[in-house]
Amino acid sequence: MPKSRTGHRSRATRPIAVLASSSAALILVVAGQTAATSTPAAASTWQPPAATYAPSQPVRTTVTMDDGVKISVDVVYPTDPSTGERAAGPFPVLLTQNPYGAGRSAPTDTGTYFVQRGYIYVASAVRGTGDSGGQVDWFGDRQGRDGANLVDWAAHSLAGSNGKVGLEGCSYLGVNQWFTAAAVGKNSALKAIAPFCTDSDFYNDLTASGGIPTTFVAGIARAEPRGPEDDPATDPQAVTIAQQATGGSRSYNDAYWQARSVQKQLIPQIVKNDIPALSEAGWNDIFPGGNLDAYVASQNAYYHRPLTTPITPGEPVTGRYQAIVGPWTHGEHVNEESLQAIRLEWFDTWLKNAPTGMAATSTPLHLFENGADTWVDSGAWPLSLDARTYYLGSGSLTATKPGTKGSDSLSWAAATTANTLTYTTAPLTKAALLDGPTDVTLYAKSTTVETELTATLNVVAPDGTVTKQADGILLGSQRATDAEESLYGKNKTLLKPSHPFTQASQQPVIPGRTTRYDISLLSRFEKIPAGYSIQLTINSQPPANYHLQVAPTPQQLTDLTGGLYTIERSPEAPSFINLPLTSPNNATPSDDNWGPSS
Numbered sequence: 001m002p003k004s005r006t007g008h009r010s011r012a013t014r015p016i017a018v019l020a021s022s023s024a025a026l027i028l029v030v031a032g033q034t035a036a037t038s039t040p041a042a043a044s045t046w047q048p049p050a051a052t053y054a055p056s057q058p059v060r061t062t063v064t065m066d067d068g069v070k071i072s073v074d075v076v077y078p079t080d081p082s083t084g085e086r087a088a089g090p091f092p093v094l095l096t097q098n099p100y101g102a103g104r105s106a107p108t109d110t111g112t113y114f115v116q117r118g119y120i121y122v123a124s125a126v127r128g129t130g131d132s133g134g135q136v137d138w139f140g141d142r143q144g145r146d147g148a149n150l151v152d153w154a155a156h157s158l159a160g161s162n163g164k165v166g167l168e169g170c171s172y173l174g175v176n177q178w179f180t181a182a183a184v185g186k187n188s189a190l191k192a193i194a195p196f197c198t199d200s201d202f203y204n205d206l207t208a209s210g211g212i213p214t215t216f217v218a219g220i221a222r223a224e225p226r227g228p229e230d231d232p233a234t235d236p237q238a239v240t241i242a243q244q245a246t247g248g249s250r251s252y253n254d255a256y257w258q259a260r261s262v263q264k265q266l267i268p269q270i271v272k273n274d275i276p277a278l279s280e281a282g283w284n285d286i287f288p289g290g291n292l293d294a295y296v297a298s299q300n301a302y303y304h305r306p307l308t309t310p311i312t313p314g315e316p317v318t319g320r321y322q323a324i325v326g327p328w329t330h331g332e333h334v335n336e337e338s339l340q341a342i343r344l345e346w347f348d349t350w351l352k353n354a355p356t357g358m359a360a361t362s363t364p365l366h367l368f369e370n371g372a373d374t375w376v377d378s379g380a381w382p383l384s385l386d387a388r389t390y391y392l393g394s395g396s397l398t399a400t401k402p403g404t405k406g407s408d409s410l411s412w413a414a415a416t417t418a419n420t421l422t423y424t425t426a427p428l429t430k431a432a433l434l435d436g437p438t439d440v441t442l443y444a445k446s447t448t449v450e451t452e453l454t455a456t457l458n459v460v461a462p463d464g465t466v467t468k469q470a471d472g473i474l475l476g477s478q479r480a481t482d483a484e485e486s487l488y489g490k491n492k493t494l495l496k497p498s499h500p501f502t503q504a505s506q507q508p509v510i511p512g513r514t515t516r517y518d519i520s521l522l523s524r525f526e527k528i529p530a531g532y533s534i535q536l537t538i539n540s541q542p543p544a545n546y547h548l549q550v551a552p553t554p555q556q557l558t559d560l561t562g563g564l565y566t567i568e569r570s571p572e573a574p575s576f577i578n579l580p581l582t583s584p585n586n587a588t589p590s591d592d593n594w595g596p597s598s
Contacts, residue, residue: 046348046356048341051116053078053087063124063153065134065146069229072101072131073124073150077160078115090162092191092351093120093154096169097147097176101130101225113340114168119347120160121168124150126176128230128237136224137236138217139179139202139260147180148188155189164351165189168343170197170334172220174279178262178294181277182269190273192350194343196280197331200293201264203257203501206286210519211478211501212452212550213244213251247553253501263297264307271301276320276359278346280339282328283370288470288547289437289522290325292381295365299379308485308498310382317379319359322346324366325525326595333596342594366594369433371527373597375590382436382523386582387489390425390534392567392575397425397536405570412452412540412563421538421567424460432528433587434459436580437487437496438470438521440536443573445515445566449508450559451476452552454542455519457577458535459528466535471546472521474499475556476509479517493578496520508559514573522547527584536577538567 058074065071078087094114111121127146128136137143147167155163167177167190174195184190199205206216218241226232243250250256259265270277277298281290297307298321311317324342326333333339348354363377376383390397394406408421440455456471478501485498497518499505509515528534537543540563542550552560569575 046345046354048344049117052118053116054081054084055079055112055115055121056086058123063150065127065149069127069134070132071124071127071146071150073122075158076111076115076121076123078118078120086160089120089160091118091120091160092164092166092347093122093158093161094166094168094347095122095124095147095150095154096167096173097124097126097143097150097180098169099126099129099136099172099220099224101125110335113337114344114347117344118352120154120158122150122154122158125227128227128235129224130227132227133229134227135230135235136226138240139176141179141183141259143176144179144183147176148183148185151180151184151188151190163189164191166191166347166351167193167195168347169195170331174198175262178266178270181273181275182266184273184275186273188273188275190275192276192278192347194278194280194346196334196339196343197285198262198279198281198291198294199287200262200291200297202260203253206548207244207257208251208253208501209548209550210473211475211499212473212552212556214548215551216548217241217244245551245553247555249503251553252503252506254503263293267294267297268301268307271298271321276350278322278324278343280324280326280334282326282330282332283368283524284327284329286330286547289524291323292325292523295321295323296381299364308487310385310487311380312385313380313383315380317362317364319361319364322361322364322366324594325368327368327370327598328595336596338593339595366590366592367525368594368597369525369527369587371529372584372587375592375594376525376587377590377592382580383433383586384435384580384582385489386435386580387491387493387495388579388581389493390577390579392423392536392569392577395423397423397534397577401574402569402571407569408567410538410540410565410567412448412560412565419540420543422535423537424535425533427462427531427533428528429530431530431584432581433584434469434524434526434528434580435582435586437523438580439494439497439578440472440519440521440576441494441578442517442519442538442575443514443568444517444575445512445568446476446509446563447511448559448561448563449477449511450556451509451517451563451565452540452560453517453519453565454539454546455521456537456539456543456545457521457524458537459526460533460535462531468545469524469526470521471542472519473542473546473550474517474519476515476517477506477559479515480505480507481518489578489580494518495578495580514568527587534579540565
């Protein structure tokens, strides 16, 4: 294992303790440009400073937005530990924006680490929540403008501020950092953001899966304490919930969701605004696979490349945009010292001009390699575009196309063992690295005008233990693909099919006709030892371990009910899986430890 990290490369530091998570989750748990060069940066002697100050009690105030709405904030100041008096300052400011009410941000808990080390910590209640006025929406331009107003206030009106602001927070409190950073404009007082526990594309990552709405937004709404001016039955967020439930415009990837795409809409503006970003997510998050699309888009926007194009080895990258993907669930370990110290290093780099050396790296992507239990630093993602194709056989996955006709049957019914199709490779003769997203292409017939197909990728140990790696789902009427947005490996092997999921792209399934369905499975970074097998399971409705709860609209349910599917595996219709498999030698262990290993 690499040595523990509380600062930058090649630093001798104390071991990191693995503690119970205390961070807030997004749902149900409420609580000077430097481009990297081709050579590694020189080692830095930066260490996290010791706690110097004590936190004050939160000071409650309000900030008036440009439309007159008053936003409630709590401010925690550094104080002299011996006297309790407010320290002289001035200090940079860290701002977090919470939909669970400013008081629920617990700034004396989550902000203490930073206040003790010379930051003013400001926790605001998102518009329409807590004590803030206005009505709540599901992110969007208005929340971005609120964030920009708060940044301006924190820089120019808050007593003790030195005029430099950073954004801090996990989950919802991380996502709204993207909107704020896009809204502040050029030459802003906002100097850096650290959006932890976030995704890149609301529609595809959280609020729908494979073209089917989820219960996600409705779950968040139930957890938000509403402000004095908000009506949960009629606020803008309620419109989104109702349309998703009934099959309205927002049950599709319409203009509403497209405007909220971090990857395609916000990141180009954030890069233009010159705001550095350090993101973090987990391989086992509520949107498994980390926030890799945001990393790729940031690097590509910085170097004026197409946003969704893979970053290949040797392409230039910058330390201004970094990402961490650990072996964690949502929000796990975020407020433990190891990850707090990394955020402190990030903020000290950009808000205090500390000589950390953190930005001068040629490998700004930090990935935990599952199965190898080590960290890997990279500039590229995926690390390699190697790919292998396996064809579905009679319970098997083989490298050879089927020579005779064959098929398997599924019915659209509650997922049970009997309603699952399983295909497994022979044991691998050499270790392999699963390195990126996976495509499952099925040729199938249906008796209905709609289909719902779910694919799950597993690894099977010699003793029979099955470990899930990734999953994906596709609504048959949303099978249209966008070739320009899809990701391909070597030899034009499809690895990540992109589907528009719009109302215009919708096309009914023709009963009895063999139809192609390309199912996108989430990214994974896993070392698979020799002797292990790769397994693919196919279901109609999602199995119990699917990563999100989908909720088909009434029309979708009507069109799905009673469907019988025939999965074909014949020379004319060879169903297959494209796996991003490469040599484990392509992953070089990092010299740094980017967080707990479990």
